[in-house]
Amino acid sequence: RVERNRHSTLDMPPARGAAAEAADDVVDVGSKMAIIREYGSITHSIAPVKDPNGDYRSAEILGSKEIRGRGDTPATTRYYVHYVEWNKRLDEWVDADRIDFSKITPPKKEEKHLQGAAAKSEKRNRKEQERKRKMRADAADGGKGGEAAAAADESEKKKKKREGEGSMRQHAHGDDIITRMRNIEMIELGKHHIRPWYFSPYPECLTTEPLIRICEYCLKYNRSETAFKNHKRKCKLRHPPGNEIYRKDSIVFFELDGRKHKDYTQNLCLIAKLFLDHKTLYHDTDPFLFYVMTEVDEHGCHLVGYFSKEKDSSEDYNVACILTLPSHQRKGYGKLLIEFSYEISKVEEKLGSPEKPLSDLGLLSYRSYWSQAVLEVVLQQSEAISISEISAATAMTHEDVISTVQHLGLVKYYKGQNCLCITPEVIESHKKSMAKRRIRIDPSCLRWTPIDWTKRGNW
Numbered sequence: 196r197v198e199r200n201r202h203s204t205l206d207m208p209p210a211r212g213a214a215a216e217a218a219d220d221v222v223d224v225g226s227k228m229a230i231i232r233e234y235g236s237i238t239h240s241i242a243p244v245k246d247p248n249g250d251y252r253s254a255e256i257l258g259s260k261e262i263r264g265r266g267d268t269p270a271t272t273r274y275y276v277h278y279v280e281w282n283k284r285l286d287e288w289v290d291a292d293r294i295d296f297s298k299i300t301p302p303k304k305e306e307k308h309l310q311g312a313a314a315k316s317e318k319r320n321r322k323e324q325e326r327k328r329k330m331r332a333d334a335a336d337g338g339k340g341g342e343a344a345a346a347a348d349e350s351e352k353k354k355k356k357r358e359g360e361g362s363m364r365q366h367a368h369g370d371d372i373i374t375r376m377r378n379i380e381m382i383e384l385g386k387h388h389i390r391p392w393y394f395s396p397y398p399e400c401l402t403t404e405p406l407i408r409i410c411e412y413c414l415k416y417n418r419s420e421t422a423f424k425n426h427k428r429k430c431k432l433r434h435p436p437g438n439e440i441y442r443k444d445s446i447v448f449f450e451l452d453g454r455k456h457k458d459y460t461q462n463l464c465l466i467a468k469l470f471l472d473h474k475t476l477y478h479d480t481d482p483f484l485f486y487v488m489t490e491v492d493e494h495g496c497h498l499v500g501y502f503s504k505e506k507d508s509s510e511d512y513n514v515a516c517i518l519t520l521p522s523h524q525r526k527g528y529g530k531l532l533i534e535f536s537y538e539i540s541k542v543e544e545k546l547g548s549p550e551k552p553l554s555d556l557g558l559l560s561y562r563s564y565w566s567q568a569v570l571e572v573v574l575q576q577s578e579a580i581s582i583s584e585i586s587a588a589t590a591m592t593h594e595d596v597i598s599t600v601q602h603l604g605l606v607k608y609y610k611g612q613n614c615l616c617i618t619p620e621v622i623e624s625h626k627k628s629m630a631k632r633r634i635r636i637d638p639s640c641l642r643w644t645p646i647d648w649t650k651r652g653n654w
Contacts, residue, residue: 237274239302243295244276251295253279257286258376275376282555283472284392286377378402379469385411385497387522391469411497414462433495435459435487440643441535446634447496448535449487450643453480453503460485463501467518471554474516482506483515486539488532499523502532504539506648511592513540513547517557527634529560530567534636537568540590541638543645548592563628565591565599570625573605573615580615 237256244254254276264270273288374394382389383406401407401418408423409416412432417423436459437451453460460480468474483503489496500519505512513536519529540547553561572588573580585596600606600615607616 237299237301240299241279241302242299244278244289245293245295246278252281255279256294260288277375283375286375379407380404381406382466382469383408384466384520384522387520389521392521393469393472395465395468397465409462409466412495414459414466414498416462416465434489434491435496435498437485437487440486441636441641442491443637443640445490445492446531447489447491449489449496451485451487453483453485456485457481460503463487464516466520467501467516470518470521471516473552473554486532486535488528488535499528500532502536504536506646510550511545511547512550513537513545513590514549517549527632529556530564530632531634531636533560533564537590538636538638538641539643539645542641542643545590546586546592547590548595562599562602565595566603567625567628567632569596569599570603570621571629573617574622574625 238258240256241253242256243251246252256274256276258275259272260275262271262273272291274291274294275286275288276294277283277286376394377391378394379391379397379402382391388406397407397416401416404418407416407418408420410423410426410430412434413430415426415430417426434447435449435451436456437449439447440450441448451460457480460483461478463485464474464478464480482505484506485501485503487501488499490499491497498520500517500523502517503515505515508515514533517529517532517536519532536549537547549557549561568589568591569585572585582593582596585591586593589596591599603621605615605617605621607614609616
């Protein structure tokens with residue numbers, strides 16, 4: 196028997212003499228003792244985790260939480276895991292019995308970064324090596340190589356600058372462990388119960404609730420069912436605040452000013468953050484316009500999706516953030532939002548492009564829309580057409596048009612010049628994809644006049 200177990204691990208034992216401590220070290224060789232494995236901190240450790248299909252996959256443990264026991268049910272520990280090389284949408288809380296702790300791999304120690312004079316010296320060495328490399332390339336190519344390298348470097352810098360601007364930025368996963376963990380279990384929006392994909396900065400008191408109830412008209416969130424019912428009786432809104440600028444059949448668009456409709460747009464951004472991993476903006480809505488798409492019925496206008504854009508974009512972006520709610524995805528609404536954004540650009544007589552980087556689903560939607568828009572224009576032409584003419588017809592930037600025709604494999608070099616080669620397979624594929632687009636934007640139903648936001652008085 197181990198006498199040390201007489202005291203609770205939570206209580207400090209009373210002061211005892213050396214003789215008493217020595218007596219406690221006496222262990223009965225015949226008695227059985229429980230085996231307790233201590234893993235220490237397992238945050239960022241890699242371990243095999245049983246997925247919902249029963250297969251073990253390598254996963255990173257991001258955090259844990261204690262679940263209090265109720266009645267005869269003992270307390271348990273749950274772990275939040277990210278399956279390695281899988282999308283963060285699949286992250287989940289799992290019980291300890293789904294983790295194989297015997298094969299756990301501790302996190303790798305981070306390399307120490309140089310600081311002070313050592314860091315400056317290392318930076319100077321790298322610059323000197325790069326300068327010598329360019330000089331050798333310049334000498335080898337008779338001066339052309341160095342110029343080409345400098346031009347390529349300048350182009351890359353401009354590209355990175357463009358991709359780093361705006362409200363959507365790519366952040367390293369290691370920046371904040373808290374934001375890597377999904378904090379809301381479920382939301383109720385109208386008649387839909389939706390499981391979020393990512394972290395969103397809702398108040399901490401809501402993160403412990405199994406269900407967050409959100410008013411589908413004003414987007415105010417409520418913690419309890421009683422408070423939600425009281426709010427529904429008092430809420431007078433039946434559509435988003437703002438100006439109705441488009442209506443056809445059951446589709447209605449509203450334009451909202453982020454400064455004038457701050458409460459609604461901030462709540463909209465909180466919802467969007469649940470499904471957009473790269474979205475970082477949710478409180479400073481003043482510089483943005485929001486275009487909210489709804490479905491209308493006898494009860495009111497129900498939120499389907501939205502996109503936002505800067506009032507005055509230095510890069511002429513026509514979309515800052517775009518989202519179709521998961522409950523309305525795979526119905527053609529994503530392309531409808533994209534098409535509407537380009538119709539707005541046509542009215543403004545500008546070429547537009549979405550902010551980068553795009554999410555994985557956003558990139559797929561834009562690739563599909565760009566392909567259909569470009570082919571729709573090209574197939575109507577019987578004569579030669581230029582990239583500029585395609586851009587003018589679609590309101591797409593020259594870069595997006597070029598990347599699209601290259602993605603489709605249309606550009607061929609024939610008799611000393613580039614041409615667009617349209618094969619029967621491309622035409623057949625285009626017809627099938629267009630047949631699936633049952634909902635289109637009708638420009639004649641758009642009632643909207645652009646505002647010159649460069650004049651501060653219009654804000």
